[in-house]
Amino acid sequence: MSTGLKNGKLHTINIYSIKLILFYLLLISVAASGSDNKNEKGWVIVIDAGHGGKDSGARGSFSQEKDITLAVALKTGEYIEQNIKNVTVIYTRKNDTFIELKERANIANKNNADLFISIHANWAKSKNVNGAETFIMGIAKDEANLEVAKKENEVMLLENDFSTKYEGFDPKSSESYIMFSLSQKVFHEQSTDLASKIQTQFRDRLNRNDRDVKQAGFWVLYTTKMPSVLVETGFITSPVEEKYLNSKEGQDNIASSIFRACSEYINEIDSKSVGLSGRNSNPQTSEDTLPHLNTSSGETMFMVQIASSSSQTEIKAENFKGLKEVIELNGQDWFKYATGRFSEFSAAVNYRKKLKDIYPDAFVIAVKDNKIVPLQQALDQKKTK
Ligand SMILES: [Zn+2]
Structure with missing residues (x-):
């Protein structure tokens, strides 16, 4: 302080340094509050505009798929951001750039997204084929569905060294598609x-x-x-739909439809988990934090359903993000996986909160003798006891 006051030059340097320090403190506090927010990040939705850059996607008579997907993706994100509270939208691309197929999924995984929505436009030989369809990961039930996947996967041929990157997968060969049958369909139901x-x-x-x-x-x-x-939003090869897909009205309508569907989906999941707000940033995944599973109770218990699938998943921690005590509940053509076992509903709700960062879509279910029973029925039963 004394040197600063005696020497004009030093004095200004000191003020400058103080300003600099204040600036850094501000930066640190902004960064800290940023990370706080991330812990209570709410829903993260990744919107993937198909194709882009050197990959034009399907071509119509006057337009290219990559332009339609980008316009619809940006509008969808806008609708979601403006109308759904507590949501972050992340785009895989916001302009006409080429993004590798693998990178699109990486963006979603890296950001710990809750939903991934890829937007495309369809192609057919006949100009009369029209309509919209939405795909989920699975084994194609017929040749036509397989063809759609082949066409969309072929963009990887534009990438350097695609064979190594995609583990020898050949998007054009039907045999290659067998590998997908081994994939874990944990999110099938959602x-x-x-x-x-x-x-x-x-x-x-x-x-x-x-x-x-x-x-x-x-x-x-x-x-x-x-x-x-x-989402295959429509056929670029149908003259009527190509016009629609390129019109402001068509793009608005498609985007608002996807937004409404997301909104409904989010509301449903949020309401399934009554009384919860925000997310717990500290999921406890180690064995000792879990109550021991007691399977022979004959009593109604509350558990947290973390996954469901049409195919069976082996019960081991690595298949369930480190959770060790998971049980399988099965029906005729489905398998559900649940963890935790509580006699109190509120305890299950609290446990579900802890899992929210690793299983954002998890919800509380009631289980009796390894069978799922309606939640309301279980709650009423507990009340009258
Ligand atoms: Zn496409």
């Missing part, structure tokens, strides 16, 4: 749910030809670790 909500919007609100929810092996859906869908 993805189907979102996909059908999107299709319902297209059908009921927009009067579009509903080509339904379908399954096929899309690489971009294969590696995402959250519920994921790929």
Whole structure:
């Protein structure tokens, strides 16, 4: 202080240094508050505009798929950001750039997204084929669905060294697609749910030809670790739909439909977990934090359902993000996976909160003798006891 006052030059340097220090303190506090916010980040939705840059996607008579997907993606994100509270939208691209297929899924995984929505436009040989369809990851039930996936996966051929990057996968060969049958379909149910909500919007609100929810092996859906869908918004090869897909009205309608479906989906999941707000940043995944599973109670217990699938998943920690005590509940054609076992509903709700960062879509269920019973029924039963 004394030197500063005696020497004019030093004095200004000191003030400058103080300003600099204050500036850094401000930066640090901004960074800190930023990370706080991330802990209570709410929903993270990744919107993936298909194709881009040197990859034009499908071509119509006057337009390219990459331009349609970008316009619809940006509008969808805008609708979501403006109308759904507590949501962060992340785009895989916001302009006409080429993004590798693998990178699209990486962006979603890196950001710990809750939903991944890939937007595309369809192609057919015949100009008469039209309508919208939404795909989820799975094994194509027919040749037509497989063809859609092949066409979308072929963009990887534009990448350098694609064979190494995609583990020898050949997007053109049907045999390659067998590998997808081994994939873990942990998010099958949630993805189907979102996909059908999107299709319902297209059908009921927009009067579009509903080509339904379908399954096929899309690489971009294969590696995402959250519920994921790929929307084929319409056929660029149909003269009527090409016009629609390129019109402001068409793009607005498609985007608002996808937004409404997301909003419904989010509301449903949030309401399934009554009394919860925000997210716990500290999921406890080690064995000793879990109550021991007691399977022979004959009593109604509350558990947290973390995943469901049409195919069986081996019960081991690495398949369930480190959770060690997971049980399988199965029905005729589904497998559900749940963890925790509580006699009090509120305890299950609290536990679900702890899992929210690793399983954002988890919810509380009631289980009796290894069978799921309606939650309301279980709650009423507990009350009258
Ligand atoms: Zn496409």
